[in-house]
Amino acid sequence: MKKFRNILCIVYAFIITCECATAQAQQAIAQKGVIDLRNQDLSLQQISLKGEWFFFWNQLIMPAEEATGKNQSFTSFPSLWQDEKINGKSLPSQGFATYKVTILLPKKRPMLALEIPDTYCSYELFVNGQLAATNGKVGKTAEESTPFWVTRVIQLPDNPDTVSLMLQVSNFWHAKGGVYRDISLGQYDKVFIKHQQSVAYGLVLAGCLLMGGLFFLGLYLFGRKDKAILFFSLFCILYSYRMIGTDLYVLHYLFQDLNWFVTIRFEYLSIVLSVCFFALYTTHLYSEYCHMFLMKVLVGSCILYAITIVASPTTFFTRFMPFFLGSMFIYICYACYIYIRAALDRRIGSLYALLSSIVLIVIFLFANLNYFEVALHSRQSFFLRTSVFSFCNRWHYHNGLPIHSSLPLCRHNKG
Secondary structure (H helix, E strand, O other), rough: OOHHHHHHHHHHHHHHHHHHOOOOOOOOOOOOOOOEEEOOOOOOOOOOOOEEEEEEOOOOOHHHHHHHHEEEEEEEEEEHHHHEEEEEEEOOOOOEEEEEEEOOOOOOOOOOOEEEOOOEEEEEEEEOOOOEEEEEEOOOOOOOEEOOOOOOOEOOOOOOOEEEEEEEEEEOOOOOOOOOOOOEEEEEEHHHHHHHHHHHHHHHHHHHHHHHHHHHHHHHHHOOOOOHHHHHHHHHHHHHHHHHOOOOOOOHHHHOOHHHHHHHHHHHHHHHHHHHHHHHHHHHHHHHHHOOOOOHHHHHHHHHHHHHHHHHHHHHHHHHHHHHHHHHHHHHHHHHHHHHHHHHHOOOOHHHHHHHHHHHHHHHHHHHHHHHHOOOEEEEEEEEHHHHHHHHHHHHHHHHHHHHHHHHHHHHHOO
């Protein structure tokens, strides 16, 4: 048993260090609307096309019309509109704009591709004057536009040494507007394989969490009615949606006609209700270590926000997510305290609960830091962390469930 515990600790330490392995070498950045990659080896790594892009606010400029663009300026790419200023005035989150950059490529290069993430909330990308990728429909009003989120990979033309990118973006539905993630350039085979691997990670994790959630739900329905098991099963089922309904938006890729106004609510509800059910799971598992007022505040705020997500417009409820995730840092620390207390008191199965919960807490922590653009996590390390979380919880219930299931009865007899 001690050897098994040591192996788990080694695996967890490996997962944490995976974050450091994803750092990229120093790359060229765009300057004054031009990014010079002529001295870069594009077969070795993906290049983030960040830096100074041409920026045309409240203009949807077509490639043939770019010479007529007015009020031209430069902007840091990627960036949110509300973080930008033109003539000393901050831009609103709702509106439309055009970005442009010219890429100088080396003469000797492999076949290249672009990985294009989603934007807030729709875009059209032109490559050398030709429409190459779209997410939803771009327009100058909400009626003319359609939001959609998915990450796409497109192949670049093989012949020209100079590539011109023109990106049109519009947003009338989200509290944030603009581009928040890099467009990256790299060797086609590597970009495509990496993207497909990430899609596979999401599908596997969604399947594992969903099956695990259904397993524990069956355990609750056909076994002893332990609410800790019920809440854990609901957490797994809900959180499985995040594996395919966020980040790369694998579900959107498979079903291109999904309604964005429905999927964004699923996306927000999946994180809010997951936090709610995990709090309830912790409360029922280790009630003697929980401060009930704090847990009720957390659960109550989750329920209130969930109702807001269902009942209010997207422009309203999306503005509160930063505050919700910010408060999660406090509860992450508190959750660590609860599980460490249980492990120090040598509760049955507490070691596996501690290991799995720490992994989950790290997942939440990096997701929060990623949301606030403080730290990025690799999809590979995310896959490993979630796998270890799922495995530890199954082992926890395998070893500790019989005794834990009898706790409610023991407490009743003692009363």
